[in-house]
Amino acid sequence: MSYSYLGFSFLLVAILTICVVSEGLSQVYLQVERQNRLKTFKFEYGDSFEIKLYEDPSSWWEVTVLDIKPERGEILFDIGTIKPEEIQAMRTFRQKNRGRGVFNSTLQFGAGSLLFSLADLAYGNSYNWGFMAGAGILVGAGGLFKLISDQFYYRFDKRHRLRIIDLRFRVD
8 A cells, every 4th residue: 555655656746847847948938918908929939930120121030939048138039049129020820820711711612602503503403693692702701801810910019019028936
């Protein structure tokens, strides 16, 4: 009985140690926040997104966070080291994929509606133009949603801010 208790205690200590060590590594992150809002977005090591810099405002750079150095206030990306103050805007792939997914779904619905309408016409039934107009409007709305969601990004100004958050405990 004492051996099973000892094994359980060892397993519990090992699991707690793994949890504490893994949490300690991820306590430095980037945070995008909006003024007077509780909702924030966190980005950690290995996250990928696109940024626009003040020195080159016409192009977007696809970057991956390799390291965050809160002592120096720098972020190490795969393209180099950049300070948060140098970043003008940022957009995530989640924002781009949302529009692409909606557009693909509406496009599939439109293609399926067209094929079934043509098959119905081949069997001698009358062509339903009202149904096809509705499907076309739905595909157009999906395309418009994709265009709008591709244009959405975080501009860092008075209302939006990019910060480096360091929640690690200091042991001196």
